[in-house]
Amino acid sequence: MSIISNRTIPIREKRERSISxxxxxxxxxxxxxxxxxxxxxxxxxxxxxxxxxxALQLLSTIRDLATVVHGPVGCLAGLRAGxxxxxxxxxxxxxxxxxxxxxxxxxxxxxxELKPSAIAVVSSPVAAINNDDAEAVISELREQLELPILYxxxxxxxxxxxxxGVDLVAHAILRESAGQRSTQNGQSAVLLSxxxxxxxIESLNSLLxxxxxxxxTFPQFSSATEWRETVGSRVAIAIDPTDADFIGxxxxxxxxxxxxxELLPIxxxxxxxxxxxxxxxxxxxxxxxxxxxxxxxLLEPFKQQAAALEGSRRVYVSGPxxxxxxxxELAQELGLTLSGITLAHADHNHESRIAxxxxxxxxxxxxxxxxxxxxxxxxxxxxxADLYIGIDSPVHHVLRLGIPVLDLAxxxxxxxxxxxxxxxxxxxxxxxxxxxxxxxxGTELYSDKWFMKSVHWHIKHEVK
Amino acid sequence: MTDTHDHDRNGCALHGTLRLLHSIGSxxxxxxxxxxxxxxxxxxxxxxxxxxxxxxxxxxxxSATLLQEKQVVFGGTSRLREQIKNTVKVVDGDVYxxxxxxxxxxxxxxxxxxxxxxxxxEFPVVSLSxxxxxxxxxxxxxxxxRNLLLQLTxxxxxxxxxxxxxxxxxxxxxxxVGWDGDLLEIEAILARVGVRSLxxxxxxQSPKHWxxxxxxxxxxxxxxxxxxxxxxxxxxxxxxxxxxGWLPVGSQDAGLLLExxxxxxxxxxxxxxxxxxxLDEELRYFISKASSVLLTGDIQKRVxxxxxxxxxxxxxxxxAGTLGQLCGKVIIxxxxxxxxxxxxxxAVHECAxxxxxxxxxxxxxxxRLLRKAEPEVILGSSLExxxxxxxxxxxxxxxxxxRKHAFLQRSYAGVRGAVALxxxxxxxxxxxxxxxxxxxxxxxxxxxxxxxx
Numbered sequence: 001m002s003i004i005s006n007r008t009i010p011i012r013e014k015r016e017r018s019i020s021x022x023x024x025x026x027x028x029x030x031x032x033x034x035x036x037x038x039x040x041x042x043x044x045x046x047x048x049x050x051x052x053x054x055a056l057q058l059l060s061t062i063r064d065l066a067t068v069v070h071g072p073v074g075c076l077a078g079l080r081a082g083x084x085x086x087x088x089x090x091x092x093x094x095x096x097x098x099x100x101x102x103x104x105x106x107x108x109x110x111x112x113e114l115k116p117s118a119i120a121v122v123s124s125p126v127a128a129i130n131n132d133d134a135e136a137v138i139s140e141l142r143e144q145l146e147l148p149i150l151y152x153x154x155x156x157x158x159x160x161x162x163x164x165g166v167d168l169v170a171h172a173i174l175r176e177s178a179g180q181r182s183t184q185n186g187q188s189a190v191l192l193s194x195x196x197x198x199x200x201i202e203s204l205n206s207l208l209x210x211x212x213x214x215x216x217t218f219p220q221f222s223s224a225t226e227w228r229e230t231v232g233s234r235v236a237i238a239i240d241p242t243d244a245d246f247i248g249x250x251x252x253x254x255x256x257x258x259x260x261x262e263l264l265p266i267x268x269x270x271x272x273x274x275x276x277x278x279x280x281x282x283x284x285x286x287x288x289x290x291x292x293x294x295x296x297x298l299l300e301p302f303k304q305q306a307a308a309l310e311g312s313r314r315v316y317v318s319g320p321x322x323x324x325x326x327x328x329e330l331a332q333e334l335g336l337t338l339s340g341i342t343l344a345h346a347d348h349n350h351e352s353r354i355a356x357x358x359x360x361x362x363x364x365x366x367x368x369x370x371x372x373x374x375x376x377x378x379x380x381x382x383x384x385a386d387l388y389i390g391i392d393s394p395v396h397h398v399l400r401l402g403i404p405v406l407d408l409a410x411x412x413x414x415x416x417x418x419x420x421x422x423x424x425x426x427x428x429x430x431x432x433x434x435x436x437x438x439x440x441x442g443t444e445l446y447s448d449k450w451f452m453k454s455v456h457w458h459i460k461h462e463v464k
Numbered sequence: 465m466t467d468t469h470d471h472d473r474n475g476c477a478l479h480g481t482l483r484l485l486h487s488i489g490s491x492x493x494x495x496x497x498x499x500x501x502x503x504x505x506x507x508x509x510x511x512x513x514x515x516x517x518x519x520x521x522x523x524x525x526x527s528a529t530l531l532q533e534k535q536v537v538f539g540g541t542s543r544l545r546e547q548i549k550n551t552v553k554v555v556d557g558d559v560y561x562x563x564x565x566x567x568x569x570x571x572x573x574x575x576x577x578x579x580x581x582x583x584x585x586e587f588p589v590v591s592l593s594x595x596x597x598x599x600x601x602x603x604x605x606x607x608x609x610r611n612l613l614l615q616l617t618x619x620x621x622x623x624x625x626x627x628x629x630x631x632x633x634x635x636x637x638x639x640x641v642g643w644d645g646d647l648l649e650i651e652a653i654l655a656r657v658g659v660r661s662l663x664x665x666x667x668x669q670s671p672k673h674w675x676x677x678x679x680x681x682x683x684x685x686x687x688x689x690x691x692x693x694x695x696x697x698x699x700x701x702x703x704x705x706x707x708x709g710w711l712p713v714g715s716q717d718a719g720l721l722l723e724x725x726x727x728x729x730x731x732x733x734x735x736x737x738x739x740x741x742x743l744d745e746e747l748r749y750f751i752s753k754a755s756s757v758l759l760t761g762d763i764q765k766r767v768x769x770x771x772x773x774x775x776x777x778x779x780x781x782x783x784a785g786t787l788g789q790l791c792g793k794v795i796i797x798x799x800x801x802x803x804x805x806x807x808x809x810x811a812v813h814e815c816a817x818x819x820x821x822x823x824x825x826x827x828x829x830x831x832r833l834l835r836k837a838e839p840e841v842i843l844g845s846s847l848e849x850x851x852x853x854x855x856x857x858x859x860x861x862x863x864x865x866x867r868k869h870a871f872l873q874r875s876y877a878g879v880r881g882a883v884a885l886x887x888x889x890x891x892x893x894x895x896x897x898x899x900x901x902x903x904x905x906x907x908x909x910x911x912x913x914x915x916x917x
Binding site for chain 2 (some may be wrong): 198374
């Protein structure tokens with residue numbers, strides 16, 4: 001059945017059998033993954049991003065697109081200068097009587113004020129509960145405005161995983177653009193980007209240019225006017241397959257696009273393999289071999305510096321599943337020891353990576369979950385670390401333990417340049433941990449009782 | 465609250481409530497909502513981690529029920545019961561505050577029943593209903609402050625009022641970006657006349673300070689958003705209200721605050737006058753260092769200010785009334801009700817009679833108003849950076865959302881704050897970004913002119 005033509009898509013928990021709660025060892029997780037990961041719930045949790053927020057984050061990068069959030073004003077948080085977004089502002093009365101009129105007025109205003117090439121309407125929890133007939137409003141205004149209007153059905157309560165939001169956006173864009181895509185261009189390739197930074201995209205573009213490959217980026221940093229041409233590309237290249245798989249498989253199954261979704265270019269070896277894969281698909285093998293050879297010993301100076309550091313060098317890594325594992329491998333390549341890992345979520349696609357982790361360190365402590373600082377605080381107290389590497393996640397719980405933090409949200413991580421920058425950042429943090437030591441002498445938030453409990457005390461199997 | 469179709473920089477009622485709770489030590493918020501509501505409360509600072517420290521600070525560790533579809537359909541009270549019980553086990557706190565977002569209010573969860581049950585088990589739990597659709601974050605702060613005051617003070621117990629103790633209300637944590645430093649500065653001003661303050665939020669504050677408000681002789685209202693809390697204290701304890709309505713920036717308004725406090729607390733005229741004189745002398749000493757820059761540097765500019773009531777009025781009064789700047793446009797963004805709008809306009813006109821004071825929180829409208837006003841400098845949030853750039857005028861961040869100006873303890877209140885504001889104001893004209901932006905514009909104009917010759 002066509003992915004793109006379906007009106008809705010299953011959430012990741014159903015589609016990929018993805019879980020977002022686990023506490024145990026790598027071998028336990030690997031054994032479970034073989035038979036099918038078991039959904040769990042938390043009886044204590046901390047707030048984390050929702051699919052609405054990750055959808056908005058992705059949409060905000062698309063040029064010439066206006067975003068209308070149908071919800072109370074707070075749903076459009078994180079307003080920045082240049083944001084092309086409005087909110088319908090559902091109030092108490094609307095939550096009882098319906099907010100369709102407000103939605104219509106807001107879409108019309110977006111068209112007038114922002115003059116976009118397309119509009120994305122994003123639902124919210126209140127709108128989803130109210131069952132406002134947003135589709136009818138959108139359908140009417142598509143004709144009136146003669147503009148593509150997407151509908152992103154975020155609600156913050158169907159899926160536990162914020163990452164589901166990017167799938168919703170991708171699906172909405174593909175539904176809009178796939179039907180009228182331009183004929184496939186034999187030379188064209190598209191880089192599938194969902195959450196990577198602009199600097200990372202520029203770095204990867206630069207790397208691909210060295211082997212004579214020019215790509216468009218989709219859906220992040222894309223242009224709404226170019227969607228139809230972009231989805232007609234011959235080859236789709238994933239950066240992080242965990243996020244790109246939905247789009248890549250949809251393009252492959254529905255439109256016959258060749259999808260390269262096996263590899264993640266973090267670290268020198270992984271980047272080399274990724275580049276070689278892309279080069280084979282785009283007839284650039286010789287040029288790629290030369291580029292790969294040029295960067296082969298990039299990490300050697302950093303390894304020497306790491307070896308000269310005094311004291312223990314245990315690292316704890318936290319992040320999206322494939323990214324976290326890749327970062328752990330890079331840190332280990334520099335001579336650090338992995339003391340534990342947090343994966344934001346895990347699904348059947350990660351089975352082999354988890355198995356590799358378990359084979360290398362069967363007793364490695366593993367957490368699965370996004371934004372659950374209390375779990376990590378408990379874990380870190382037990383396993384210790386000299387450095388915590390994370391991406392755009394809470395970090396104060398780590399600093400309170402006196403552990404230096406490297407947040408890679410502001411550091412390019414992909415490609416050869418990313419490997420160099422990560423290695424440099426790791427060494428800087430390890431060379432002077434004064435800030436973390438100072439902050440670590442403050443007051444702890446969590447109770448002593450919590451630290452005495454097992455890290456998965458509050459996690460139960462989900463009862464359907 | 466105005467209908468909002470446009471951008472709204474003020475967030476929602478839930479955001480204001482959460483910011484208040486996270487600013488009180490050993491208060492543990494328990495958010496009963498779907499995922500992401502508390503993340504949104506700090507999203508405007510997260511990109512650079514400024515003002516509140518973004519994700520480096522404990523508000524990214526908010527206990528939350530994370531309501532799922534099953535609970536939306538069948539009710540979330542049992543999930544809330546579970547979360548309350550386990551929060552008490554996992555997180556140390558003196559007070560646990562259950563805060564509701566939109567979803568449980570729409571589906572009709574009986575939150576009060578869960579809170580009552582928890583209290584019967586002797587958990588120190590309070591309840592704050594704060595669905596986002598009730599209003600903006602300022603309104604959320606005001607209502608939460610009132611409700612918290614009522615729940616943390618004991619109506620049945622009469623406390624002896626302390627004639628030298630006051631409560632400070634109306635400076636909203638996180639919304640007034642310098643809130644922590646502002647309250648410390650105001651505390652220091654009051655200390656000059658022997659008055660002690662209950663700041664209630666920020667450094668060193670905890671529920672025990674809230675439980676002492678019954679002893680305070682006066683509530684000082686520093687913005688329109690103090691009113692619900694001040695009124696509640698007046699009704700319950702007879703606490704008098706000292707209305708200022710804005711942040712006192714500089715010696716004149718710091719002195720004005722003392723003067724308004726004088727009859728309420730029975731302070732002597734001489735004591736207050738001595739304090740006012742000392743404040744003037746201190747400010748004059750430091751401002752004098754910059755007087756040549758302000759005069760011969762030709763820094764007497766048409767100023768536009770875009771901020772909430774407390775900051776907008778306070779800063780406008782200082783810039784016009786002491787620094788002699790020309791406050792042409794003041795845009796107040798926190799949407800106060802009509803009576804407070806009238807007071808705000810009067811307060812600005814006392815020092816800047818020609819100022820055009822308008823009220824808007826809408827991004828596009830504010831941009832249009834600023835372009836029409838043709839200011840020579842804009843003091844506002846990061847949202848005003850684009851229009852400042854396009855007008856080739858300096859831009860100084862004095863309110864959120866912030867992108868380039870860190871507010872950790874920084875304050876514009878009192879004398880020290882006024883000096884800091886003067887430093888920042890002068891520096892805005894020497895800012896290399898502004899200078900290079902101006903040069904680019906001039907180069908473009910020159911190039912265009914040459915090309916056309």
